[in-house]
Amino acid sequence: MSEAMPEPGKTPRRDKITVEGVDKTFPTKKGEVHVLDGVNLTVREGEFLAIVGPSGCGKSTLLNCMAGFERASGGSIQVDGEEVTRPDPKRVFVFQETGIFPWYSVWDNVGFGLGQMPFEAKDEHVMKYIRLVGLEGFERSFPSELSGGMKQRVEFARALAVEPDVLFLDEPFGALDAFTRIEMRREIVRIWEKTGKTCILVTHDVSEALELADRVAIMTRRPATVHSVLDVDMPRPRDSDDPPFREMKDLIFQVLGVERRV
Amino acid sequence: MSHSQAPATWWRKFALGSLGFVVTIALWQVATWGNDITEVPGPWLTLQGLRELATDGVLWRNIAASVFRVAWGFCLAAGIGIPLGVWMGWNRDVVLFFNPTIQMMRPISPIAWIPFAVVIFGGANFMLAGRILFDASDSSAIFLIFLASFFPIVTATTSAVRSIELKYLRSAANFGVTGLGLFRRVILPAALPQILTGLRLALGIAWVVIVAAEMLGVTSGLGFQVNDSRNNLRMDYVAAAMVVIGLVGLALDMAMSNLEASALARRGMSRR
Ligand SMILES: Nc1ncnc2c1ncn2[C@@H]1O[C@H](COP(=O)(O)OP(=O)(O)O)[C@@H](O)[C@H]1O
Ligand SMILES: [Mg+2]
Numbered sequence: 001m002s003e004a005m006p007e008p009g010k011t012p013r014r015d016k017i018t019v020e021g022v023d024k025t026f027p028t029k030k031g032e033v034h035v036l037d038g039v040n041l042t043v044r045e046g047e048f049l050a051i052v053g054p055s056g057c058g059k060s061t062l063l064n065c066m067a068g069f070e071r072a073s074g075g076s077i078q079v080d081g082e083e084v085t086r087p088d089p090k091r092v093f094v095f096q097e098t099g100i101f102p103w104y105s106v107w108d109n110v111g112f113g114l115g116q117m118p119f120e121a122k123d124e125h126v127m128k129y130i131r132l133v134g135l136e137g138f139e140r141s142f143p144s145e146l147s148g149g150m151k152q153r154v155e156f157a158r159a160l161a162v163e164p165d166v167l168f169l170d171e172p173f174g175a176l177d178a179f180t181r182i183e184m185r186r187e188i189v190r191i192w193e194k195t196g197k198t199c200i201l202v203t204h205d206v207s208e209a210l211e212l213a214d215r216v217a218i219m220t221r222r223p224a225t226v227h228s229v230l231d232v233d234m235p236r237p238r239d240s241d242d243p244p245f246r247e248m249k250d251l252i253f254q255v256l257g258v259e260r261r262v
Numbered sequence: 263m264s265h266s267q268a269p270a271t272w273w274r275k276f277a278l279g280s281l282g283f284v285v286t287i288a289l290w291q292v293a294t295w296g297n298d299i300t301e302v303p304g305p306w307l308t309l310q311g312l313r314e315l316a317t318d319g320v321l322w323r324n325i326a327a328s329v330f331r332v333a334w335g336f337c338l339a340a341g342i343g344i345p346l347g348v349w350m351g352w353n354r355d356v357v358l359f360f361n362p363t364i365q366m367m368r369p370i371s372p373i374a375w376i377p378f379a380v381v382i383f384g385g386a387n388f389m390l391a392g393r394i395l396f397d398a399s400d401s402s403a404i405f406l407i408f409l410a411s412f413f414p415i416v417t418a419t420t421s422a423v424r425s426i427e428l429k430y431l432r433s434a435a436n437f438g439v440t441g442l443g444l445f446r447r448v449i450l451p452a453a454l455p456q457i458l459t460g461l462r463l464a465l466g467i468a469w470v471v472i473v474a475a476e477m478l479g480v481t482s483g484l485g486f487q488v489n490d491s492r493n494n495l496r497m498d499y500v501a502a503a504m505v506v507i508g509l510v511g512l513a514l515d516m517a518m519s520n521l522e523a524s525a526l527a528r529r530g531m532s533r534r
Contacts, residue, residue, distance in 0.1 A: 088436075093434070093436050112433075
């Protein structure tokens with residue numbers, strides 16, 4: 001990335017995405033399911049925002065609306081002052097169980113969003129992003145030959161290759177084993193610091209949110225609203241055993257109404 | 263019940279397969295002991311008949327005729343069935359429009375269509391396009407093969423497209439891939455494994471139907487061979503034709519399964 005980017009956590013940033021009074025209901029056989037109930041949220045340019053909430057509260061639904069995969073039933077979602085009506089390559093979604101295509105090689109997956117381009121230029125571009133996620137040497141491999149963490153890296157590379165402003169991450173580490181998850185969290189922070197993208201991470205894992213994010217938005221149970229947004233003013237890399245970390249974690253669990261100790 | 267886990271070694275497969283084959287032949291021999299060619303023939307008479315048919319050359323002509331008709335009927339069914347299935351899988355209104363009719367026609371055996379096939383395609387009032395590509399007498403058999411393979415192909419393709427995971431379609435939409443590119447780069451490859459399975463199933467059914475399809479209006483083909491030999495009371499030729507139908511069917515299935523495996527392997531999706 002060549003463009004200048006604000007130093008994470010320092011410069012005051014402009015608003016990138018504004019979510020105002022968003023409602024979402026799904027029609028089902030048993031009547032309407034009211035999922036989002038007047039969600040308000042602002043995402044700042046270049047920040048790493050985490051959204052936490054209990055399972056099934058509507059985190060994915062909110063992210064899908066922000067990405068343009070679903071239309072909100074009410075309210076407004078704007079990116080750079082423009083209403084979101086459909087998905088856009090400027091804002092790429094990373095899926096929970098990786099959404100890379102099993103019928104394409106790593107190279108073809110990473111180049112998927114690039115469109116028509118001379119081969120040399122495309123190869124250079126694709127290889128740049130394959131290197132960025134540390135997968136050089138695997139460009140001819142197929143997803144079925146890769147581990148879970150490597151597939152996730154391919155998906156990051158595929159997303160970054162179209163040079164988007166925003167990454168939507170829907171529990172991207174949910175399907176990984178504990179060790180790979182730690183490694184991939186470190187990886188996403190590295191990529192974020194290096195590229196300066198606006199990252200919105202949805203997770204039900206409070207520690208994950210606190211380890212990664214500049215700010216954490218807490219969603220309530222269904223029908224969900226954003227209860228509050230906490231600033232996480234801790235230097236990275238963060239240690240989940242530090243007292244401030246533990247205090248914030250307790251606070252979030254309190255808001256969520258969960259007794260943390262078993 | 264014991265259920266072995268380890269894959270069988272090749273020699274075990276070969277040994278047990280051959281043994282089963284030999285036992286079957288032996289039982290066949292015992293059951294038909296002393297029969298002549300106007301009764302159910304034994305393996306030896308069948309082999310004799312097979313040799314006569316093969317040296318006569320008529321066997322090869324009949325194999326070629328049957329394979330030709332099955333190829334035509336099957337390719338027409340795939341050519342219409344795959345696009346229709348993709349359309350049905352893609353658009354819910356299209357599936358609502360076609361599906362009740364298709365599911366109702368599906369259980370009707372192609373054999374029940376024979377009277378109509380003869381009426382429609384038997385007469386001289388036959389489509390010109392057909393006459394250029396194949397002989398008019400072939401068309402009723404090709405029609406029946408088409409019917410036999412069309413429904414499994416449409417059904418498999420529809421369900422293949424409908425079951426494409428949402429995240430693949432959303433990824434494509436996210437990167438602005440739509441229209442023909444979406445079809446070529448996402449829908450077809452995602453649906454391909456299930457479509458190939460449907461094609462293989464359809465080819466198996468098509469080949470089973472060939473005997474019935476060649477019962478009327480044709481003077482060649484393995485199905486004709488069965489009927490004609492029966493009329494001449496040459497039961498050894500009937501049995502010989504049956505053996506050949508089995509062998510060709512096996513060969514077709516193996517060819518399809520190889521195609522399936524290589525198509526999937528090229529995409530790095532070979533099972534295991
Ligand atoms: N397409 C849909 N139709 C009906 N209900 C849905 C649909 N998508 C999500 N829901 C419901 O909305 C609620 C929130 O789902 P989701 O956003 O996936 O939750 P989360 O990601 O927070 O676990 C769930 O109760 C789910 O059943
Ligand atoms: Mg979710």
